[in-house]
Amino acid sequence: MTKIFKQLARHWAVCLVVFALLFVQAYCDLSLPDYTSKIVDTGIQQGGIESPLPDTVRQSTLDALSLLMREEDAAAFQNAYTADGDVLRLRTDLTADERTALEEAVTTPDIVLYLAATQAANTPAGQTGMGMTGLADLQASGADRNPDTETETAAPTAEDLDTVCGQFAAMSQMPGFSRDAVQQQLTSAIGQLDDTVVENLKSQALLLVGLEYEAQGIAHAVQMHYLYKVGGQMLALTLLMVAVSIAVGFLASRVSAAIGRDLRRETFSAVIHFSNAEIENFSTASLITRTTNDIQQVQFVCVMLLRMVAYAPILGIGGVLHVVGSRSGLSWIVVLDVAALLLLILFLMSVAMPKFKIMQTLVDRLNLVSREILTGIMPVRAFSREAFEEARFDKANKDLMGTQLFTNRAMVAMMPFMTLIMNGTSLLIVWFGGKAMDNGTMQVGEMIAFITYTMQIVMSFLMLAMVAVMLPRAGVAADRIDEVIRTKATIHDPDEADAKAAKEHKNWQGVVEFHDVSFRFPGADSDALEHISFTAKPGETTAIIGSTGCGKSTLLNLIPRFYDVTGGSVTVDGIDVRQMPQAQLHDLLGYVPQKGVLFSGTIDSNLKFGGDHITDAAVKKAAAIAQAAEFIDAKPEGYASPIAQGGSNVSGGQKQRLSIARAIAKDPKIYLFDDSFSALDYKTDVALRRALKAQTDNATVIIVAQRISTVLHANQILVLDEGRLVGKGTHAQLMASCPEYQEIARSQLSQKELDLGILNTEKEGV
Incomplete structure (x- = not known):
């Protein structure tokens, strides 16, 4: 709960204005029963005569x-x-x-x-x-x-x-x-x-x-004058109360909306700067829930805090003071009323509050299952697992429903008890108030005012009870949001002093060196990469190959600092990447992920994703090199053709070629291809690599690949096996000296293709 109040404290000036307006609203609300009493007792019973x-x-x-x-x-x-x-x-x-x-x-x-x-x-x-x-x-x-x-x-x-x-x-x-x-x-x-x-x-x-x-x-004129005067005052107070209530609602809504905006901004800013290590601590479904549902909970409760929680004590205390000051002898009814309300609220809160902490976890679980099933709908249908997934979803759904039912029943149970207390209070007031009127110590208007004040006290407790039901859930939501915001990224920019050398460096060549690099995933028992050393030079292609799970993509991800090495260092032109601002490092890189990712927009906006400096000519050239120009030109709208979210309206091969073109359009010093040719047919693959070689004569190219044909003509091939570098050289050299490479090559190519490939590489002088 303190985290919610900290958010409100950011808007302290507006909150003070809201509190001031609430006091005005409470004054109007508490004054109206007195005016009602005056109209009944003085205006009607006494003919509008106030003084002897x-x-x-x-x-x-x-x-x-x-x-x-x-x-x-x-x-x-x-x-x-x-x-x-x-x-x-x-x-x-x-x-x-x-x-x-x-x-x-x-x-x-x-x-x-x-x-x-x-x-x-x-x-x-x-x-x-x-x-x-x-x-x-x-x-x-x-x-x-x-x-x-x-x-x-x-x-x-x-x-x-x-x-x-x-x-x-x-x-x-x-x-x-x-x-x-x-x-x-x-x-x-x-x-x-x-x-x-x-x-x-x-x-x-x-x-x-x-x-x-x-x-x-003049008796009638005096009475009507009094009624008009008091009635006009009541109307003025009512209009003022309406205006203040509207102003409070407006300001509270603006404050809560601003809090929601700031929380979404901070959460997104935190997440977008997370390294892969932090991302893996929070599931995607949980992050989505925290950014949407949890923030909505906090935003809604902030409105309630400003409009109801702050108003209820003012109204309740004011009502108690009016009742105690009435000298009616019925104050004990209010004390009994307040005690019963407190006991009811404490009982319901003690029963319902633990369930709210469970509810958010169940919402996460439901979102996780839903996202998993919807993302994998094709395999689910292909393997006829619809019934199983329906049962899995139904279990997560019913678990959430059961908890929500319990909490909702607790809230619903509160209303009849509140109604019982309110009606019982009214009955006591009428009974004992009638006796007081019979004894001449109370008038009709005073009893009406007493009932009204008592109902205001009950309503203030009712408002507090309703918000108290929401507060635990919002408190849990605020904690979950704060957990994301307070999680510090393990990968961050260096200090000014450490980054001085990188900032002063002007003529970047793009030489990438691994110096005895080791890497271990957070929480793992052993290293994923061990003692890796190599140099990737401009104008050359360095290929990384190995069995599935040997650490190829992990090695590539160390260059853009998606992870930081746990041993050794990675340098670009002799400068440790950890001593470079991330923006400067990424400006040197053209990265193509293993799974092509496109963003909603157009083909042109996706290819210019690398920066505003990319021209239309550069986009068309990049598309031609990536063998994407043909299918782009075939579209009626060409480069203005829309791309759906995630690139769902283009094929896998087209998505991969557009991802490659996006990296080429940036014209970087270093190209990183993480198995980016897997969805291409052999003909397109050959044409793309031939065109790419001409484009990257002065750039460093590092390719992660599964197919031997992709790395056959690389200047340097690195062979990984269980995180260790077991071979380094050209195709011909590795075929002669590296058993692991030979095994991979023979599993993919025939002996004739292997002999031809060795012959071609020797002729090209690789």
């Missing part, structure tokens, strides 16, 4: 409320309003502290006035108004108003409020009226009430404001 301090008030109501305040509070209350037509409007220049002080001062008078209006609404006509019976009796009756015991009463109207205001105005004119006595009665009455009743009575302060607005005829 009315924004507009009539003079009669203002005077009635002032009578129930201390003298200094009443003065501040009166001064807080200015005339605006028929009503008084609250000043807009009040500070927050002044407004808070006024709200505290007016709350109790609001309650008293509303209770009086309610009692007036429920007093039979003709009886004495409640306001005239004395303030202490009014407060005593207010103390008896308990939501659990009170009978159904009629709601007061604006007329009832006007009646009570008139009664309070008349009461203030009675002899012996004292503001201090009113305050003592209020303090005594409220002191007899418990906190729950006081909290319930505070809501009636807002009802008095609503009654006042109704008397002014």
Whole structure:
């Protein structure tokens, strides 16, 4: 997992922007339930009234409320309003502290006035108004108003409020009226009430404001204004959240795509610089899987890390803080919920995680079997092995399927348990929230917000659980990619000081010398080549022949440094190839592999593969020498004819001739032919070698061959047997002195052909 975070650290600036945007998104997401609660509780239940301090008030109501305040509070209350037509409007220049002080001062008078209006609404006509019976009796009756015991009463109207205001105005004119006595009665009455009743009575302060607005005829307008204001804020937050979410998705996708691009680039760069030794440590199927499937896994998880893993803790912690700060008494439900989710995730991860480490190996195995069967489809059909290969593929397929089923079932099992926890949590909240509402300690909107926050907490854990299922597999994939990237090529360019002689050398001749060369494959118990020494000179052809597996191709591969010698040295013009930059060394070589390899494109692009300096004239000349011009010219598009991947749309002989032409077009100092004439018929072989000899008069030619006819006229023939040089000389010399060469020659040619070949080589002075 640390390797994935290291990849993300490369794009730290964008990641910081993403985190900042996620905090904005979380703020919007966590604010929306509060706005929902406001709309339900304040906008609908309270008529859009937020404060016990009315924004507009009539003079009669203002005077009635002032009578129930201390003298200094009443003065501040009166001064807080200015005339605006028929009503008084609250000043807009009040500070927050002044407004808070006024709200505290007016709350109790609001309650008293509303209770009086309610009692007036429920007093039979003709009886004495409640306001005239004395303030202490009014407060005593207010103390008896308990939501659990009170009978159904009629709601007061604006007329009832006007009646009570008139009664309070008349009461203030009675002899012996004292503001201090009113305050003592209020303090005594409220002191007899418990906190729950006081909290319930505070809501009636807002009802008095609503009654006042109704008397002014603006109650509906106030409610709609509040709903539009809060609804607009919700809409703005939602649009902001959508915009931020889109921006996060865009940035996360760009970062993950860049990580995938960089990983593919680094992996390919590492692989393309591998020597054969490193290539053999990783199978082709495994390298393909690592470059495609594994990088896709890492790329996908990087998106999830930025979009979900980073967002889930912010959302979850924010939800917990909102729930704990709600003072609803239901926080224990969230604690129980989180504990159940953690236990579920830990259990599923402990069961599923080991399987993810196995899955990637099984994907490798499936790719290996698939590639092997598809590459060898012709032999499979020729030997009627279809049923066997189908069974082999089916086993690899079923092994992978079984592991995937196990992990998928673990993921699927998580969802119903998550759903059970979510629904159980909702049930607990509704049950205990209903009791809280019945006791007056919670409102409907608060319960809706509490459920929403709890669901957000559950969803954050669900997001973490989903990503936690993907992380182990991505972690394994990242390790496999890192293994390729961190594998250092054993063959690399020399230091500047060591390469100085090679860089200063100008007139290359192409003299190749092997000085007591030995070579052992990595991990092998014995040498593949032992004490090989020879010199290949310009203008001469050096041929290497021997039995299958004797090390011919291995010897040739030491020159371009596909492998490095383990003993002795290989030099070009006296400079050790290990002291030459690889690009400089390869510029001197024209290499034709044993198996002709063509690349998708055209014939022209393949023949110019050696560099941009190759001209059209050089391409046509090379094709003529390689005996390829005839079949190229026969094609309708000529040199622009397309070549399919791997050269699958040309024959084996044509592919080999194009490979030879590609090396000739480069006009190198040294030609390396690794059994490159095996697919040619005898006539074409003779014509090609005759034309090639004229082209390579000033170049060094080294040929690995199986056929005696190919090496018959070589200036020097090296005979290998089990990695040792057992013969060196011309055909005639070897026929006279080397039993191993004689055995190979007699197995391929008749005595007459051998005698004729010796005679011809003697005449040519070879």
